Amino acid sequence: VSIRTATMQQVGASSSGPVSSLVTQKVLTADILAEIDRLAPLPTVVMDVVRMVEDANSTIADLERLISQDLIIAARVCKLANSSFYARNAPAKTVGDAVKRLGFKTIKSLVIAAGAGKSLTKSMAHYAYNEFGLWKHSLGLALATRSLARNLGLPFHLQDELFLAGLMHDIGKLVLDPILGKAGIESGWLTTDREVATVGLDHTEVGCRVAKKWNLPEHAVAVITHHHSVDSAADFASHTAAIHLGDYLINDAKVGLSEQAEVQCYINPVALDILQIDASIVQEFHETVANELPDIVSMCDELTRC
Numbered sequence: 001v002s003i004r005t006a007t008m009q010q011v012g013a014s015s016s017g018p019v020s021s022l023v024t025q026k027v028l029t030a031d032i033l034a035e036i037d038r039l040a041p042l043p044t045v046v047m048d049v050v051r052m053v054e055d056a057n058s059t060i061a062d063l064e065r066l067i068s069q070d071l072i073i074a075a076r077v078c079k080l081a082n083s084s085f086y087a088r089n090a091p092a093k094t095v096g097d098a099v100k101r102l103g104f105k106t107i108k109s110l111v112i113a114a115g116a117g118k119s120l121t122k123s124m125a126h127y128a129y130n131e132f133g134l135w136k137h138s139l140g141l142a143l144a145t146r147s148l149a150r151n152l153g154l155p156f157h158l159q160d161e162l163f164l165a166g167l168m169h170d171i172g173k174l175v176l177d178p179i180l181g182k183a184g185i186e187s188g189w190l191t192t193d194r195e196v197a198t199v200g201l202d203h204t205e206v207g208c209r210v211a212k213k214w215n216l217p218e219h220a221v222a223v224i225t226h227h228h229s230v231d232s233a234a235d236f237a238s239h240t241a242a243i244h245l246g247d248y249l250i251n252d253a254k255v256g257l258s259e260q261a262e263v264q265c266y267i268n269p270v271a272l273d274i275l276q277i278d279a280s281i282v283q284e285f286h287e288t289v290a291n292e293l294p295d296i297v298s299m300c301d302e303l304t305r306c
Ligand SMILES: [Fe+2]
Pocket: 169, 170, 203, 227, 228
């Protein structure tokens, strides 16, 4: 498998194709900002769980009671807790078992993930995704990056943070998708340069605003903002570099993408420098992801059905 890394020309390349007039672009940018304002918050149960996890007086029973109020979220949390990505020893039959097994912090990530899953499964007309494509791309990336982090021996809390950030990294596309329709863009691979040229903002900037509105943790905001511009990532640079790499691997494996999609993604060499790895390790990651792909795909399908 050959590994594509970006040349300087590709990193700085500008978009080709139709560019809207500045006036149209400004109108569309205003539409995007209005759309972010209108965006529904994360489900109340998610916000309540986040608050409860931060509260030192909360008990496992409190958390179980709260999560069980939302059947879909409860089912997704149990499925993830029992998947090969998390499961250890006996299966978690109840949400309480899952909380006991995984701990409050991991459960918090899983609940945010399960809650956001409702938004991420929305169908998308652009970006070359197939049915539930953004969800499969995001969850696939989250699971793959988490297991790469485990293989690299990164601490457990970091594996968890990467899972959440990975799941959310392209959240801006949810808001941009209908606006791209207004701009007359056809379905297909879309670079961030092309997004800016068409609607004035790209999915990283839009995603950053959504993440702040949803009060996502700082590491997730940093990853969402810089996963296509690793060079300018200041805080959480390792998180951002890991997700950038995971994005490349999962796109290369075409998870969530239509068969005809022309994948145009590259590894920014800066990401490899930040992670202190070389191309031979990327080759190993390719193999790890390829081996785990059946598990990743079936997990995505199972959670979609919840
Ligand atoms: Fe992205």
